[in-house]
Amino acid sequence: MNRQAVSCILRNLCAVLAAVALLAPQGAEAAWHPGLYGGFQTAGATAYTVAPIYTNNYFDTAAATNYCSSTTTSTAPVPGGATLWSNNRCWSYRGQIYLAAGSVTLSSFIDDNARLYIDGVQVIDTTGCKQGSVTLTFDEADWHDFLYLLGNGSVGAGPVSSSGLGGGKGFGIKENGATTWSYPADDGTMSRYRYDDGLGFDDSITISGSPVNAGLVSPAYGSSQGHAPGAVIPCSATSGVASASGYAGICTGFVAYATAYDENYVLMRGAVYTNGTSTAFDYVHPGYQTELVWLWQEPLLVELDLSASTGGTASATPAADAYGLYASNTVVTLTATPADGYTFAYWADDLPEGVAATNPVISVTLDGPRKITAIFGDPVPPIFMKADATGDGSGKTWKNACTTLAAAVAA
Numbered sequence: 438m439n440r441q442a443v444s445c446i447l448r449n450l451c452a453v454l455a456a457v458a459l460l461a462p463q464g465a466e467a468a469w470h471p472g473l474y475g476g477f478q479t480a481g482a483t484a485y486t487v488a489p490i491y492t493n494n495y496f497d498t499a500a501a502t503n504y505c506s507s508t509t510t511s512t513a514p515v516p517g518g519a520t521l522w523s524n525n526r527c528w529s530y531r532g533q534i535y536l537a538a539g540s541v542t543l544s545s546f547i548d549d550n551a552r553l554y555i556d557g558v559q560v561i562d563t564t565g566c567k568q569g570s571v572t573l574t575f576d577e578a579d580w581h582d583f584l585y586l587l588g589n590g591s592v593g594a595g596p597v598s599s600s601g602l603g604g605g606k607g608f609g610i611k612e613n614g615a616t617t618w619s620y621p622a623d624d625g626t627m628s629r630y631r632y633d634d635g636l637g638f639d640d641s642i643t644i645s646g647s648p649v650n651a652g653l654v655s656p657a658y659g660s661s662q663g664h665a666p667g668a669v670i671p672c673s674a675t676s677g678v679a680s681a682s683g684y685a686g687i688c689t690g691f692v693a694y695a696t697a698y699d700e701n702y703v704l705m706r707g708a709v710y711t712n713g714t715s716t717a718f719d720y721v722h723p724g725y726q727t728e729l730v731w732l733w734q735e736p737l738l739v740e741l742d743l744s745a746s747t748g749g750t751a752s753a754t755p756a757a758d759a760y761g762l763y764a765s766n767t768v769v770t771l772t773a774t775p776a777d778g779y780t781f782a783y784w785a786d787d788l789p790e791g792v793a794a795t796n797p798v799i800s801v802t803l804d805g806p807r808k809i810t811a812i813f814g815d816p817v818p819p820i821f822m823k824a825d826a827t828g829d830g831s832g833k834t835w836k837n838a839c840t841t842l843a844a845a846v847a848a
Contacts, residue, residue: 468633468638468641469533469627469631469632469633470627470631470632470633470641470660470662471623471624471625471626471627471628471630471631471659471660472532472623472625472630472631472632473530473531473532473583473585473623473630473632474530474531474532474632475528475529475530476528476529479525479526525589525590525591526588526589527586527587527588527589528586528587528588529584529585529586529587530583530584530585530586530587531583531584531585531632532583532630532631532632532633533580533581533582533583533630533631533632534555534580534581534583534621534629534630535578535579535580535581535627535628535629535630535631536573536575536578536579536581536612537575537578537612537613538575538576538577538578539574539575539612539613539614540572540573540574540612540614541572541573541574541575541610541611541612542570542571542572542573542610542611542612543555543560543561543570543571543573543608543609543610544561544568544569544570544571544601544602544608544609544610544618545561545563545568545569545570545585545607545608546563546566546567546568546569546601546602546607547563547566547587547588547607548566548589549564549565549566549588549589549590550563550564550565550587550588550589550590551563551569551585551586551587551588551607552584552585552586553569553571553584553585553586554582554583554584554585554586555573555581555582555583556581556582557582560573568601568602580631583630585608587607602618602620606618606620608620608621609621625657625658625659625660626659638697638726639724639725639726640662640663640664640665640722641660641661641662641664641726641727642656642660642661642662642664642670642720642722642726642727642728642729643659643660643661643696643726643727643728643729644656644657644658644659644660644661644728644729644731645658645728645729645730645731646658646680646684646730646731646732646733647730647731647732647733648733648735648737649682649684649733649737650680650681650682650684651679651680651682651684651685651686651688651731651733651737651738652674652675652676652677652678652679652680652684652685652686652688652731652733653674653675653678653679653680654672654673654674654675654680654731655671655672655673656670656672658680658681664722665722665724666722666723666724667721667722667724668721668722669719669720669721669722670719670720670721670722671717671719671720672691672717672718672719672720672729673716673717673718674688674691674716674717674731675688675716676688676716677738677758677760677762678760679738679739679740679760679761679762679806682806683739683740683742683805683806683807684733684737684738684739684740684805684806685737685738685739685740685760685762686733686734686735686736686737686738687733687734688716688731688732688733688734689714689732689733689734690712690713690714690715690716690731690732691712691713691715691718691729691730691731691732692709692711692712692730692732693709693710693711693712693720693727693728693729693730694706694707694708694709694710694727694728694730695707695708695709695710695723695725695726695727696726696727696728697726706728710723710727735765736764736765736766737765738758738760738762738763738764738765739762739763739764739765739767739803739804739805739806739807740761740762740763740806740807741753741757741761741762741763741769741803741806741807741809742761742806742807742808742809743771743809743810744808744809744810744811745773745810745811745812745813746810746811746812746813747813748775748776748779748813748814748815749773749774749775749776749779749781749811749813750773750774750776750811751771751772751773751774751809751810751811752771752772752774753769753770753771753772754769754770754772755767755769763803765803765804765805766802766803766804767802767803768800768801768802768803769800769801769803770798770799770800771784771798771799771800771801771809771811772797772798773797773798773811773813774797775813775814776813779813779814779815780813780814781797781811781812781813781814782795782812782813782814783795783812784796784799784809784810784811784812785809785810785811785812786807786808786809786810787807787808787809788801788809789801789802789807818833820832820839820845821833821834821835821837821838821839821845822838822839822840822841822842822844822845823835823838823839823840824840824841825840826838826839826840830844832844832845
């Protein structure tokens, strides 16, 4: 074998070894997870320097601070959290927030106190149930360090019910020229928040579906963290019920892979860790990053979210099953029927390309989940006609009735 051939073989071998190393279980390293890390300390309404006990991963700072009229209610600052608001307690949420380029306004309105830090700089400091706001300007959209501290002295806690942020929310944002408040939340893919819990990726499981995220699964689709080696996680998949994406089907089993992220933060699958045909089982975490993939039989079932505005009804033929689902690629006929005095205007939302939106009867192929709404026009007012009317002839009342049929038609 010549030197050139040996060199080529060595290069190929190095490439293979690099790929294997990428997909092999990795040691813990700094790693971002979706959401923020939240915890509390019981030491005083403004005892922010006391180290918090971090217990929760959450995605929505607005929902995380639901108002309580008293600290004995069942509402927790973190959705699903077991620790309630309490007298002399502070909550801390840390991580990073993704903010748009240009002018960004952040606002907090918390009972009793709140402090907000962006990139290590305190930008809001409120005490005594006051709203605090700050407007920042950024050259480009990017991630920024985020620390949100909330404190309660006694009795009521959380967003002030009369908050100018609207909807009883305690934290709001305006960006991209918005004139109304929105409430930052992450969809589980680091769309708004991310945090590093210091445990690397080895404590995480990514939950996904094949060919799509279908059905109702537990843990939910997305990323699940905080699992120690040997931890037992009950897992299940429910057939016949649509997921948030609108897909359902029959689950035929699962497969779990060892995984790792490449340099572009793309999840790469390696060797199979475990698999089976059950739809409910106890998953034993191996102590390294994995992906659990639920397998769904094709053709999938898809959801048709059909509705109508005031003034009429919308119906589909054939009818959906008891869960509002159809077999994928079913052709359905949609019919819009106006109520007395109303007229059909158009079909709205996820209408297939090429379908006549103003036709009250249309055919739609459900090649995926769809939301379609029938829109109806305002009621048609009656036209009054009376040959001996003495009013203005507008036809709006008996007194002002039209005096001829031609005038009534024109009205």
